[in-house]
């Protein structure tokens with residue numbers, strides 16, 4: 001079953017006061033996210049990620065198109081009981097403490113007072129807010145607010161969560177904690193839909209991603225597919241390699257590069273065309289020892305930069321500037 | 323309904339933690355408390371002046387409180403985007419508007435209650451201090467319960483002002499909302515003049531326009547029975563009930579309008 005179904009979703013703003021011109025913040029986005037998936041929603045600044053999430057939360061209304069969450073139209077009361085949402089740069093009532101805020105939100109789901117307190121304190125533990133939970137939120141730093149924002153999104157044990165840049169403002173430790181939290185959510189069967197600029201996080205967490213640019217979907221699919229055909233070669237670390245042997249291999253096609261690493265070890269670059277097992281076997285036969293063998297593949301960042309640049313080029317062709 | 327109550331309680335909590343509101347109420351109570359000094363100055367021991375002043379204080383400070391809390395609350399929530407996470411919870415935008423309003427009314431009524439208690443405390447003290455001969459000469463006792471009727475209508479009037487302020491704040495800035503609300507309040511006090519417009523003007527369309535405005539604009543002067551109660555003229559229960567119902571129906575219509583406007587807007 002699809003947890004999220006987005007059909008030709010479009011949002012047009014009219015910008016300019018005297019002569020309003022239409023501006024497409026989101027242009028016919030079609031997307032499905034399966035239940036239980038961790039889905040990364042990527043794209044450069046201003047590409048329409050936040051717009052999409054706000055449309056899904058019905059904070060803004062689409063110009064055309066539709067969106068369904070858990071098989072029901074977005075904004076449906078029954079849907080809202082089962083989802084969580086972390087807005088971009090979250091901000092909350094500054095006169096409440098973190099504890100009070102979470103208890104307040106829990107109350108909106110109809111939990112009894114004791115249960116509200118229990119959930120609030122468990123979630124604040126989970127996102128690493130300690131004694132500060134008794135402070136009014138106006139005294140919270142950016143990263144602490146972000147953590148509270150994540151906690152409030154999980155107050156109802158949601159089946160689907162929407163995070164708009166969950167890692168924004170977090171320290172390295174916090175980012176690792178949130179990464180682990182997302183993995184725990186996934187293990188619990190929760191669908192996670194998150195936008196991010198931190199591609200290494202998306203790479204580590206997501207099963208599938210979508211890349212947006214200029215309000216349009218420009219790439220999408222399983223991460224393995226997006227990155228698999230981008231394997232560029234292999235990196236082989238060997239020790240005990242004789243200099244003369246290396247020289248001989250270097251002159252052939254099997255090794256395209258070699259970097260001495262100290263301690264008598266070498267990092268060798270193997271091309272894609274020749275099976276790395278064969279080169280390895282030959283080197284081992286020459287008395288060298290294997291340290292490691294890893295594929296050199298494009299990172300999500302490489303794919304991202306390449307696709308976004310290509311999309312920008314094709315847009316320039318569609319709309320040439322005078 | 324649970325959501326409405328929850329939001330209302332939170333609004334009340336917000337206003338309890340707001341220092342500006344405290345200073346307003348404190349100032350009003352002080353003013354009422356010191357009004358008996360005025361009674362000493364005018365040696366005629368005219369308790370009417372003190373009653374006048376007290377009711378006017380409740381009405382003016384109540385208006386300030388109603389406008390002050392009514393214009394900012396929804397706007398602030400949208401402007402600071404705290405509404406984003408709130409509306410993702412299982413509540414509708416109409417429930418949000420109703421909850422905010424209920425919380426504002428709760429705040430308003432508590433404030434009016436505090437001012438009323440201060441007012442009656444001063445009156446009881448003055449009545450007790452006065453010599454019996456003077457007391458006999460008063461047209462009504464110092465702590466006249468009939469004044470509660472006047473305060474009740476003031477409360478309903480201010481609830482209507484709050485609803486109007488809330489309505490404007492669902493789509494405009496606090497400054498504009500304050501100007502519009504106060505403007506409507508002033509116009510609404512002269513509303514009764516519009517009904518008898520044909521006595522002044524000949525032109526048919528102008529009279530029609532005046533008539534329409536008379537029915538559409540809130541008739542705030544109807545809520546003002548301060549002069550009657552101070553001068554111990556009887557005000558019928560029928561009039562009180564009728565005016566209260568008028569106010570409540572008007573409030574309901576304004577709230578429906580606010581909910582409709584708020585349900586359609588984009589949060590940018």
Ligand SMILES: Nc1ncnc2c1ncn2[C@@H]1O[C@H](COP(=O)(O)OP(=O)(O)OP(=O)(O)O)[C@@H](O)[C@H]1O
Pocket residue numbers: 013014015023024025026043044045046047048049050051052088590
């Ligand atoms: N209220 C608005 N009026 C006009 N244009 C808007 C409005 N809100 C957003 N936009 C435009 O829509 C586009 C998409 O914005 P959006 O906030 O969705 O980007 P984003 O992908 O979330 O970017 P970022 O990575 O910086 O958060 C932007 O070009 C922005 O200028």
Ligand SMILES: [Mg+2]
Pocket residue numbers: 049050051088164
């Ligand atoms: Mg964004």
